[in-house]
Amino acid sequence: MRFVLASASPARLAVLRAAGVDPDVVVSGVDEEAVTAALSDPTPAELVTALARAKAEDVAGRVSSGDTADPTAAADTPATTDTVVVGCDSMLFIGGELVGKPGTVDVARARWRNMAGGTGELLTGHAVVRLRNGDVVARAEGTRATTxxxxxxxAEELDAYLATGEPLAVAGAFTLDGLGGWFVEGVDGDPSSVIGISLPLTRRLLAEVGVSVPHLWSESAPR
Incomplete structure (x- = not known):
């Protein structure tokens, strides 16, 4: 079974590796703004799920055709390989607004003014596509929300945190597993989902497409 992560997120990759899975990484070329614009008044859960689905489907198509970012991995993988592709997308719902990566220091600073001392709901959409002989044989998707x-x-801590650049490139302008963890009081729900990929939800979705998690564990995983 080949496991493909349709994400460039080092945090998602780290979660999977710590959980015994060493996936191939193929980054999607999805235009997230175009996907969002094509939706008609989606709920927050519908939006993150649609983005995850678009990424998984894009990468599944490229894996099927052999057009991946890692030509060595594609060349070494026979067409008959059983493959599962997992795509994810995370956003923070806070103050009635769904926000993603801030991109700039000013936006990140404004986000933290709104978040400080309060709560938000981190939503991560997940989509799983299973391929056999290059054809899609099963799909599953879902969303996990964590408070x-x-x-x-x-002010000094926030200036220092913004200067690192970390909050500019992550959903909600914070991390749980990085420097931002110093400024998180706690989470109510699934911490792995806040990092970027929910292990419990991914396990359930894999089961829906007929894949057992132990079959994905790498040889280096603890036994």
């Missing part, structure tokens, strides 16, 4: 309780960083 995040934020502390209030001092």
């Amino acid at each position: 995040v309780r934020f502390s209030t960083p001092s």
Whole structure:
């Protein structure tokens, strides 16, 4: 069984590796703004799920045709390989607004003004596509929502955090497993989902497409 992660996120990759899975990484070429624009008044859960689905489907198509970012991996993988592709997308729902990566220091600073001392709901959409002989044989998708309780960083702490660049490139302008973890009081729900990929939900979706998690564990995984 070949496992393909349709994401460039090092945090998602780290979660999977810590859980015994060493996936191939193939980054999708999906235009997220175009996917969003094509939806008619989606709920937050519908939006993150649609984005995850688009990424998984894009990568599944490329894996099927052998057009991946890693030509060595594609060349070494026979067409008959049983493959599962997992795509994810995360956004923070806070103050009635769904927000993704801030991109700039000013936007990240404004986000933290709204988040500090409060709570937000981190939503991660998941989509799984199973391929056999290059054809899609099963699909599954779902969303996991986790409540995040934020502390209030001092002005000096926030300036220092923004200067690292970390919050600019992550959903909601914070991480749980990185420097941002200093400013999170706690989470109510699944911490792996806040990092970017929910292990419990991914396990359930894999089961829906007929894949057992132990079959994905790498030889280096603890036994």
